Amino acid sequence: MTEYQPELIPPKNSALTPEEQTKCEEYRQRLAAYLKDPAFRAIEGFPIGTDEDILALSDPPYYTACPNPFLLEILSQWQQEREEIRSKLGLKEEKYQREPFAADVSEGKNDPIYNAHSYHTKVPHKAIMRYILHYTDPGDIVFDGFCGTGMTGVAAQLCGDKKTVESLGYRVDDQGVIWEGEKVISRLGARKAVLNDLSPAATFIAYNYNTPVDAVAFEHEARRILCEVEQECGWMYETWHPNCDDPNRVKGKINYTVWSDIFVCPNCGQEMAFWDETTNPSTGVVTDTWSCPRCSSLLGKNPSKECGALKAEYAWTTFLDKETNNTVRQVKQVPVLISYHVGKKRFEKKPDNYDLEIIDKISNQKIPYGIPTERMPEGSESRRNDDTGLTHVHHYYSRRNLWILAKIQDSIFKKNTTERVKHYLEIWFTSSQSRLHKLNRYMFEHHRHVGPLSGTLYVSSTPVEISPFYFVNEKLEDHLSVQIPHNKKVISTNSSTRLKIPEESIDYIFVDPPFGSNLNYSELNFLIESWIKVITNSHEEAIINKYTHKLIPQYAELMTSCFSEFIRILKSGGWITVEFHNSQNQIWNVIQESLQKAYFIVADVRVLDKQKGTTKQLSTTGAVKQDLIISAYKPNGNLEECFKLKAGTEDGAWEFVRYHLGKLPVTNESNGVPAVNAERQAFLLFDRMVAFHVQRGVMVPLSALEFYAGLEQRFTRRDGMYFLPDQVAEYDRAMLNAKKPVQLTLFVNDEKTAITWLHQQLDSDSGGEPKTQGDLTNDFNRVMNRAKHEQPLELIEILKQNFLQDTEGKWYVPDHNKASDLEKVRQRALLKEFKEYTESTGRLKVFRSEAVRAGFAACFKRQDYQVIVRIAERLPEDVLREDPDLLMYYDSAQLRKG
Known part of the structure; x- marks a missing residue:
């Protein structure tokens, strides 16, 4: 293979040549013509400002303080350059295969690039670099639809700077191959970035962070200005x-x-x-x-x-x-x-x-x-x-x-x-x-x-x-003190609900979306934007704000529209990373639901502990008021086409599970020690399979117990996790000299999570062992934090309905034949209770969530969407919004009730 010469970042640029000046003026005239077009100004999220002010702020074709009309021609050129780079490196498209990035991330905020311009939220560019290096190759195109100050663009370019890459703790060899220990993780080389934001203040900052400047000329003029102002004021x-x-x-x-x-x-x-x-x-x-x-x-x-x-x-x-x-x-x-x-x-x-x-x-x-x-x-x-x-x-x-x-x-x-x-x-x-x-x-x-x-x-x-x-x-x-990289970027100012980007043209997406009602960006940016004279069009702003009549449903609709655009422009099999601050369960559920509605499949969720500078995998969607790192992928066309032919059948369900297992990391760590990967456990695999069907309006062909029995028959289990045949050997090698993986933290607040917790305690393959009720009581009372709406259910009742007792009085996990008998009895009891809800009237203030889930699943199977909607609307709104299963069935039923 030809030796790879890493792209060197040149010094800050000097004045433009006459030819470059002519070309820039041509683009400026073209932009001025676009601004006169009413249809162009009608694009979603078009900012508020005069033609003159938008032109004054813009630097076409790579940055416009409005929707960028030059995106298509730039992307077309970039795609050609990408093919040339891949050919040079000997990379083949069909060999693209990535697991979700599943490592600790800790990058400080004291870098000059990070501190030069403040903003309400900002992810350090070195943290983003780790994700870009993992998911992409040199020349690939990265997209950020909520770009803020443009750190994704900075990160994309600095993937071609050997010194910066090595500052992350990686080793770069003479061939431009990047190593982490003995493992190849990427190749040295700049990636190109498409940056988009609704806020003109944000995109203007992003443009300046990502565009070189003559530092000598800048300092000279700045000091002259300070001298003038000092003399006068x-x-x-x-x-x-x-x-x-x-x-x-x-x-x-x-x-x-x-x-x-x-x-x-x-x-x-x-x-x-x-x-x-x-x-x-x-x-x-x-x-x-x-x-x-x-x-x-x-x-x-x-x-x-x-x-x-x-x-x-x-x-x-x-x-x-x-x-x-x-x-x-x-x-x-x-x-x-x-x-x-x-x-x-x-x-x-x-x-x-x-x-x-x-x-x-x-x-x-x-x-x-x-x-x-x-x-x-x-x-x-x-x-x-x-x-x-x-x-x-x-x-x-x-x-x-x-x-x-x-x-x-x-x-x-x-x-x-x-x-x-x-x-x-x-x-x-x-x-x-x-x-x-x-x-x-x-x-x-x-x-x-x-x-x-x-x-x-x-x-x-x-x-x-x-x-x-x-x-x-x-x-x-x-x-x-800022060293601005010579970036290949294109920046646009408009809503991410309607992107003028071709389908399947983006290799990877990193986004840090609005956090519900945490920050009202357009209001906070109004002071700066009043000085630069181009103002955010807040109509398409994806936030919760009662003053603009945007509540959770409106926020959910906007986020779904954004993620639907993201999956449209992302290549099949490609990944999206969502960095999200989880201030409320219901907002996290909106994000998860919006991803699923857009047909993304979540493969990994991690909690970013900023105090400790580490991440750990999240096993449930409990009340975790920290930052989340969500990894999700776009299923490739083969899976979708195959599923259409087998939709509603057991073969279709298992086709999805095989594909999903192939997308998950084989090994997992939490704080540097081996940890159980929740995504490979039965309960989350079942949830992902159900969501895949429900979001596509397809009947779920397997009950939970049928699914769990099928997992045992078709896949290999290790430490409570399931693997494809070719993954087992890799896992066994990795664990040969390692300690038994630790279980992840589980938030127990209802019957469903209580059952999962008991499985961990009683299943020997998950590190547990048979125990008496007395052995379990103290720990159960310690972890159980029952939600106020949840109908009380004693530990003994949960044990009787889901587990068996041996002659010594110890409870254990039954084999699948006996578990199936228990599940049938339990399902009858749950559906009987659900029927009582359907026959009653008024708000349901205290109820058994498992009965509602079972009832919704049964109604969805027989396409009785009206009942789902009717019962859901009798539940407390915060409960509905904070339960991802109930919310998924409710939203899907609303779309299909006719």
Whole structure:
């Protein structure tokens, strides 16, 4: 084979050649023509902005601040390049075979690339690199439909950088082959990235992270701008040391100023600064209540009824807003602390007369530059400060910071430099936004300021006004430390519900989707987007937000639409990795259900423990409030075609199981030790088989016991897991000198999970042994956390219905013949109980979930979808949403009830 020469990342680019400039201008003119087309502007998720502003932000053809009309021609070119690379490396398409990535991932967030520009959520690019290296080859095309700041693009390109790959702990040989120990895991070489996001702020950051810039020209222009701004506005952040009245005073530079809300005593009308009354400067302790300095009434900002304090009222100030020419009423605030420096020494003081005069002077002048003055949009975050008078974008900044920011942006626009340098100056400007508004807070116990409360637009009663001269210069150093790779990427700004990407053109997908109601991205991005003048079209935003009438069903529909597009563009047999923060069970179930509805098949779920920096496999969908790493695949065409011919038959079911087992890793580790792979256990294999049928509207041909008996007959069992014949030898070799694999953590909250837990305890092949009821009781009571809606079922009843007892009184797992007899009796009892539910009326507040599951399965088998829908709608909504089995049957029945 020809020796592979790894792609070297060139230094940051210089100015474009005349030919390149001509080509760029041609693309810009083509984009301008597209923007005039009403049909183009009607594409889902098209951002809000004028043609001029969208063009100014874009760098066609590889980045557009709107749907990218050049995607098809770029992808066509990339596919040709991909074939050439694969031919050179001797890679054959039909040999593509990957197991889900099943290793611990721990990558810190202290890399300069990660820190240069903040964002609400961000996965470190080195963590993403591990997945891309595992699932792809050089030249492959990677897609991220919720790209945020573009870390997937950075990761894709750095897969061609030997030094970065080796920093992950891998070894790269002279042939460009990447090794982990004695195992080949990938090949060195850049991958290409298609990045998409609804937010113009996100795609603009992603573009700048993924596009080289002339670092020398950028630094030169940035420092010239800082010099210009200092000359015009430097006086705004000057102060006298130690104070303006000292005869030996010297000029200092302000680092930051702490402000305080003013409150009024409801009893006597006395005004008081929140800072003065609630803080103890020597201890850093902040009290919840305080005494009025005039009448001694006990007061609090938001006092509890128990403490007996009166609620202090805000003091208000009314003034003419010079930008909107409207009268504005806002909570009164005063500066209470100034941190400044003289030379290299830092000091603190209370504002003196000179400081107050400076603030008044700035307040009485009109800012001579354009600033964003938009009304904050409807939303829980964007309107949370309306009650204190912060109603428009410019209200979120102190007046001097607003002036200085406007001056910086004006200077950027007027610079005679390349468009690329201008764009990077603008991203330096937007990255500074994170600390130059009123969202900064003061941390009393550490005597310093901190940033905004994550994921909110919360303004505290002691906001911190940071000097732009201090912070913008700090961000400049951050950007200068970033080594931007020379990326092959294409970036588009539109909804992932409708992608202009050809079918089966993407080799791998990595996404970090919105987490339900955790973050309202469009609201949080509104401040930055108001400065760049292109705003998110939130109609297609996949979040839960009652203000925009998006609840769980709407979120589920949007996520299903996105995943349906992802599976359409992904090649057969390809993989998707979903990094997801599981804040609520019902949101996790929506993601799982959306993946299944789109016909993805989940093959591995891991919990990412950020504190320990490790992952561990998740065996159930219990209440795990951590990040999840979900690996799912698109079945190849052969499986789907074969299933169509055998749908509803036992052969069809076993065809799926064989295919699915072939997709699962043979060995599994958790925290560095061998662990049972839950996906290879009988209960999860059964669930995957059922879901495969139900989502396709096909009758499930096997009961649970028939399925379990069939597993024993057709596949080899090891340590409670099932393997294909050719996988057993590999597993046995791997376990030859290893300890017996540990069982995974199981969350027991209902009858189904209790039965699974008991199987683990009593099955010798799973590491258990026959036990008496007494042996089991204490452990059972410890792990059982019965949901409040779940009908109580005693341990002895579960044992009698599912297990057998020997002559010594020990319970054990019966063989399949006897288990089948038990299951038939149990099924009759469950269906009898379900029938009682169908004959009753009103809400079902306490019920036996296993009876509902059995009833839904029976109804689905006889196509009685109306009964499923009717009973499901009588269940508590949160219970329905948090049970993946019930939710799957309900959603499928709704589609088919006619």
